[in-house]
Amino acid sequence: MTQWKETDADRRLETWLAAAPRVAASPAFCERVMRAIEARPLPWHTRLRRLLFAPHTLRWNLAGAVATVLIVLSVSIALGLYAGRAPAPIAAVAPDAARVVTVRFEVVLPQARQVSLAGDFTQWLPRVLLQRRPDGTWTTEVRLPPGDHEYIYIVDGERWVTDPRAGRYRDDGFGNRNAVLTVPSV
Amino acid sequence: MEHEEQEREWVAQCLQGDAQAFRPLVQRYERMVRSVIRRLIAAEHAVDELAQQTFVTAYESLAQYSGDARFSTWLCQIALNKSRDAMRTWHRRPEEDINGGLELESAAAGPDEELEEKQRHAHLQAALRRLKPADREVIVFKYILGFSHAEVAKTIGCTSEAAKVRSHRAREELKRVLESMGIVP
Numbered sequence: 001m002t003q004w005k006e007t008d009a010d011r012r013l014e015t016w017l018a019a020a021p022r023v024a025a026s027p028a029f030c031e032r033v034m035r036a037i038e039a040r041p042l043p044w045h046t047r048l049r050r051l052l053f054a055p056h057t058l059r060w061n062l063a064g065a066v067a068t069v070l071i072v073l074s075v076s077i078a079l080g081l082y083a084g085r086a087p088a089p090i091a092a093v094a095p096d097a098a099r100v101v102t103v104r105f106e107v108v109l110p111q112a113r114q115v116s117l118a119g120d121f122t123q124w125l126p127r128v129l130l131q132r133r134p135d136g137t138w139t140t141e142v143r144l145p146p147g148d149h150e151y152i153y154i155v156d157g158e159r160w161v162t163d164p165r166a167g168r169y170r171d172d173g174f175g176n177r178n179a180v181l182t183v184p185s186v
Numbered sequence: 187m188e189h190e191e192q193e194r195e196w197v198a199q200c201l202q203g204d205a206q207a208f209r210p211l212v213q214r215y216e217r218m219v220r221s222v223i224r225r226l227i228a229a230e231h232a233v234d235e236l237a238q239q240t241f242v243t244a245y246e247s248l249a250q251y252s253g254d255a256r257f258s259t260w261l262c263q264i265a266l267n268k269s270r271d272a273m274r275t276w277h278r279r280p281e282e283d284i285n286g287g288l289e290l291e292s293a294a295a296g297p298d299e300e301l302e303e304k305q306r307h308a309h310l311q312a313a314l315r316r317l318k319p320a321d322r323e324v325i326v327f328k329y330i331l332g333f334s335h336a337e338v339a340k341t342i343g344c345t346s347e348a349a350k351v352r353s354h355r356a357r358e359e360l361k362r363v364l365e366s367m368g369i370v371p
Contacts, residue, residue, distance in 0.1 A: 013361055013371040016306055017329035022221040029220070029234060030212045033241045037205050040242070 073167055080165060100143045101183055105151075107163060110136025112155045117142070119151030119178075126154045146185040150178040193257045200248050208245050215258060218331070219265050225314065225326045226269040229276070236272055240265045259337050266323060266341060273319060313363040321356035328353045 105117055107130070115138040116126035130138035130153075138153075150170055153161045162169065166179030193214075199207035220237045227236070244251075244264050251260055314322055320342075327333045327341050328349070339349035361371060 009361065009371045010357060013357065013364075014329055016310060016371065017325065018332060019303070020307060020310060020330050021303075022217045023224050023233070025217050026220075026234070029216050029237070030209065032234075033212045033216075033238050034205070034209055036238060036242050037208060037245050040246070 077167065099185065100145050102141050103144050103181065103183060104139060104141045105130065105163075106137055106139045107153055107161075107165075108135075108137050109153075109155060109161070112138065114156055116154045116157075117151060118154055119149055121149055121151070126157075144181075144183050146183045149181045149183065151181060152176075152178050190256065194253055197248055197251060197253075197257070200245065205245075208241075211244075211257065212241055215261055218258060219261060222262055222265045222326055222331070223269050225311075225330065226266070226319075226322060227272055229272075232272060236268045237265070240268050243268070255340055256337070259333070259341055262327065262331070262333075262341050270319075309364065309367060309369050313360055313367060313369070316363050317356070317359060320352070321359050324349070324352045324356040325360055329357065 105128075107115065109115055112132075115130040115132075117128040117130060117140060118124050118126045121142065121144055122128060128140055128142060130140040132138050150172075151163070152172075153163060155161050160176065162177050163179035166181070168180040168182070169177040170180050172178045193211065196207045196211055216237070219240050220233055223236045223240070224230070224233050227233070240261065244261055247264075251257070314325060317325065323342050324338060327338045328335070333341065335346045335349045335353065338353065339346045342349070342352075344352070364371060
């Protein structure tokens with residue numbers, strides 16, 4: 001350890017230095033600094049924090065909202081088709097003279113022992129039984145006219161299950177949601 | 187401690203995007219930063235510009251301020267780097283009138299004392315100007331600002347032991363220069 005002997009001269013010199021006057025405050029300096037800071041773009045870390053943690057206000061209009069919903073629906077349907085697990089039901093392809101089309105309903109419920117279909121086209125009675133495939137998918141086909149149709153699945157005769165892949169839903173007035181299927185005019 | 191907690195709170199507010207929270211930090215350290223730069227570079231015309239750059243750089247680098255060191259120490263590091271960069275750009279040691287332009291605050295009680303203090307200060311500044319930049323840095327932080335050896339080490343970038351040795355040598359060198367000017371402390 002280095003040791004030095006401090007003399008009176010050293011102490012006086014240190015006192016002189018400690019008493020050296022500082023530059024006086026300049027009222028304009030702070031304002032200049034603040035203007036310079038506010039004129040610059042926010043630092044990246046501040047922008048990132050704001051983006052992640054600051055509350056944001058969502059501004060929207062009806063046209064934008066409708067367009068967004070349509071895009072989301074289109075993408076969802078496209079992805080469902082691409083994955084080979086199309087949202088059920090799929091309005092298909094077999095129009096007849098009365099413009100009734102055959103619609104295939106499909107739902108994945110591997111644990112279910114029985115699945116039936118009820119809707120406004122069955123007067124909400126579980127009249128249509130679905131067939132089970134080996135992979136746990138339940139399916140059936142129903143002929144429906146063009147227009148909106150609400151429906152729901154009934155599992156094992158007691159549990160009402162809303163189709164998780166439906167494009168639209170509507171409140172049933174009793175705290176649950178029915179799936180809505182639109183059969184297009186052909 | 188309360189002082190430092192308040193500063194940490196201001197820093198946190200700045201990081202959340204409230205630029206106005208930086209204002210009290212500028213007001214608190216304006217004199218210190220401008221004085222440090224004034225002592226290190228002596229070129230009066232550049233002091234305000236470098237001091238402003240110091241604060242703007244500090245604001246933009248707040249995310250890197252860990253809070254381990256005092257905010258003033260961290261700010262002095264930035265001021266020192268700005269001064270070193272400026273000196274490198276100019277390729278010269280400070281040679282202008284050390285007291286020109288900027289108003290200095292005096293603590294003297296009366297006119298005689300004030301005159302004596304001014305003369306002493308002028309001699310000190312003249313001697314400082316003749317020191318090597320490394321010695322001048324140590325004198326400014328250790329003896330004028332009153333930093334601890336650990337704070338000097340952190341500011342100038344060396345170990346505490348090295349800061350202690352350099353402080354002693356710089357003080358000896360300053361004393362030698364003063365004596366060569368006929369000033370005996």
